[in-house]
Amino acid sequence: MDQVLTFERVVGPQEHFIPLVVRMKLDLAGARIHLADWQVLADDDRQLLVELQVGDSAQGRHYFNALRELLISANRGVIEQFEPVNAAVTDWLKEVEPESIAMFKARTGIHGDWLALTRFQRYLLCHAARKNDVTLNRRIVAEIPALELLEP
Template sequence: MGLNEAPLLFNFEVESSENFTFIPMSVRFNLDRFGLRITLAQWQMLPLEDRKLLARFPVDDDTEIEPNFDHALFEMLRTHANVEPEWFTPEEAPLWRRTDSVPEGVTHQAGLAGLTAPSVARWAELDPFKRYVLAKLSRKPEANHDFVPAMKEFGGGA
């Protein structure tokens, strides 16, 4: 599986990423998948074309499918920022992978926004990357400004 033709951005991200000023969800997914952490300042040190390239990597949960994201990120950061990303151990069983229950954070965010949380059946139907996005946007107790647009884009939140 190769790179996507265009950067992977959801509609709700187009405005909020401000032309890749902020880290898109596809890059966040791959950072979490590979156990890498970068700061927003490090991200912003990368040339725009490099940021767009990182957002073209596939968002598949299998690290064997596209193992070059981490190598590309390391080279870009060394070249343009003279830093390396931090390593961490990725979660073995993150809540977004589960299809038998909706993560508490997602239910909480939906409540804060006055939306109906997805049912377990609807949650299970969502693409794994969309489940990741909703869980990622729900990790803090305060309302996330991208949660409502994401829910609407993914067909939820009636």
């Protein structure tokens, strides 16, 4: 199940950043919010956004509508919906490991089979590749049993 990562829980996501699991779901639902939007939501509302599933377009619409209602209730205004991400425009939804990710894994010593990763784990790996941050790489690999980091 997709969830807030251990290192995110330690920092306290409601205060410093939108958890990666929620960011993935925002992409899938075609929604964009600011950190200030996330911060004004009640703990129960944030937890709802973590737990709601977004496995298909109907669930994506439900997620977007729930988010919109929560933000309206928090006096943050109405958000606009964008085109949800799909495999044509984002690496983490591709069935075949993208060359850029294979190169990133080789460069950073990360080993693991793309096909063994869940959608959220692929999202995390692609996020790590975009950030190219050694500490973040270690934290993310520690969260994904199907990956290992071989030190040089």
